[in-house]
Amino acid sequence: MAILEILKVPDPRLKQVSEPVSEFDDVLQAFIDDLEEARQDGPAAVGIAAPQVGMFKRIVIIDCSGTRKPVPNHGHLILVNPEITHWEGYEPGREGCLSVPDYTGNVIRATHIKLSALDRHGEPLEFEMEGYEARAAQHEIDHLDGMLFIDRVVSRRTDLFQRKVYQKGGKRKKG
């Protein structure tokens, strides 16, 4: 079938909060396959969330195994009803979005998270994620709550460098 169309800002549907998945039927399996196809079609897309294709269900796909320099990751993940149960640390990093063409910006995200979710058949999953993969999960789960990275973007000038210096100083004091 035709590749699902990606909703783009300022489409108000991107602000909609998505509903949990309760039926793990053939319709869901077919949709997940279509969502994966849309992710692979997106230029340089690492992740995608169901509401980006107009399906307001709590489903995301991420795959952080293809970065230029390898980062800690759990490979290709289909996460249904994902929930972040623990956050730690924060750092700015650059993000873009299939739903926000031609714009990238710095966003502060937790550096370490614990996440629980269901797989595509409804079986429970638990992950500890860090860095880039933790960022991916936070970016995609934001979509499920109607949040875009442009709602969280920070000034390149004030945040990027100074916070890092501050963090290092903090660590030294503790040690």
Next chain:
Amino acid sequence: MSDKWQMLTLIGKDAPGIVAAVTSALADSGVSLGETSMLRLGGNFTVMMMVSGGADEARLRELLGPVIEARGMCLHVDPIDAHLHEHLVPNVQVTVSGADRVGIVAQVTAALAEGGFNILDLDSDVAGSADEPVYILLITGIATEPVEAIERRLEPLRADGVSVNVTPIETYIG
């Protein structure tokens, strides 16, 4: 929207309300903004704005005349060949800090240029105190060589007591 762009540069003593006054004067006459950047440099208000909408320099000066005169600001207008939707995505960030002295930016950027580094964004600032000023430089851009090669190019600065960090930027798209 007209594709003819002017680059409008405006500087003056900083005070609250300048952006509102300037952009309202433009918007009220149908002048549209493209990409803009406002910074406070040494207590001065500075802004560069891409503007379009058919107004030439004479018209822009007329529209902004009251704001500029009231606040004693300087205006500069250049016709530019410009396009929107042509953002480049940086892949490396270089941060530099050290005791302030003449030539840090020149030394860093010369070393980067030798390696073909394309600077997309550069901010520098003087932190510390009047007695012990510290120069802080933040650069993002597109490198065509590995981070390690850039590190080697900047090594002489480290030997000089300047702190240098070169970090790859992996932009998350999702």
